[in-house]
Each structure stands twice: as structure tokens, then as C-alpha cells.
Amino acid sequence: xxxxxxxxxxxxxxxxxxxxxxxxxxxxxxxxxxxxxxxxxxxxxxxxxxxxxxxxxxxxxxxxxxxxxxxxxxxxxxxxxxxxxxxxxxxxxxxxxxxxxxxxxxxxxxxxxxxxxxxxxxxxxxxxxxxxxxxx
Numbered sequence: 001x002x003x004x005x006x007x008x009x010x011x012x013x014x015x016x017x018x019x020x021x022x023x024x025x026x027x028x029x030x031x032x033x034x035x036x037x038x039x040x041x042x043x044x045x046x047x048x049x050x051x052x053x054x055x056x057x058x059x060x061x062x063x064x065x066x067x068x069x070x071x072x073x074x075x076x077x078x079x080x081x082x083x084x085x086x087x088x089x090x091x092x093x094x095x096x097x098x099x100x101x102x103x104x105x106x107x108x109x110x111x112x113x114x115x116x117x118x119x120x121x122x123x124x125x126x127x128x129x130x131x132x133x134x135x136x
Contacts, residue, residue, distance in 0.1 A: 007033045009055040011043040011072060013064045017113065024121045040067025044075050047082060054085055062091040062098060070101060077106035
């Protein structure tokens with residue numbers, strides 16, 4: 001079960017994906033707080049300026065403007081302050097090179113965006129309600 005003050009950051013530039021992501025997460029666990037950033041630069045700025053509790057998890061799209069997901073991942077992982085935050089790559093790419101690059105640079109999980117809301121819901125439901133969730 002998700003803890004009461006669970007905080008998610010979603011770095012995503014596609015409005016439809018943001019809407020589906022938010023709908024699925026909140027349907028499963030309405031107490032989750034979701035903070036959306038529209039590109040990698042906004043994500044890095046937001047993380048660097050947090051003066052309170054860090055997010056519990058970051059969902060990161062690879063294809064974003066300003067700073068892409070790979071560079072965002074690298075910038076997050078070089079900062080010790082963010083070592084304990086699980087990062088889930090959440091992208092349309094199923095290319096082996098992208099998957100390998102993501103894990104090499106510090107991603108904890110890699111999820112290819114499903115084609116349907118039902119599949120997305122099932123992925124999140126299985127992870128958020130498992131005993132470990134998206135924990136390491």
C-alpha cells in the first residue's frame with residue numbers, strides 16, 4: 001500500500017500521457033501527490049530547489065525538450081542528495097540501446113508506455129500495491 005504522503009514527480013511533455021498517468025495513479029491511490037514537470041530543465045530546477053521532503057519516486061520520459069530524459073537522469077544521479085529516489089523511465093521506446101543506457105546511468109526501472117489505459121492501470125496497480133512498490 002502507498003503511504004499517506006507519497007509524492008510522485010512526473011517529467012513528461014505530452015498532455016495526453018500526463019492525463020492518463022495522473023488518472024491511473026489517483027484511481028489506484030487518491031492520496032498520492034503528483035507534481036508534473038514538462039521538460040528535463042524544469043525537473044532539475046524543481047529538484048534542486050526543493051526545501052522540504054524529496055519526492056518518493058520520479059517517472060521520467062526520455063523524449064523531452066530542453067534536457068532529455070537521459071541527460072536528466074545523469075544530472076539527478078550525480079547529486080548525492082537524490083541517491084535514494086527511485087527513478088522509473090516511462091517512455092514509448094522499447095529499443096535495447098535505450099533500456100541499457102537507462103540502467104547504465106542509474107534508472108531503477110524501465111517501463112514502456114502501454115497502448116491502453118487498462119494496461120497502464122494494471123502496471124501501476126501491481127507496483128503501487130505490491131509489498132515493495134517501486135522501491136529498491
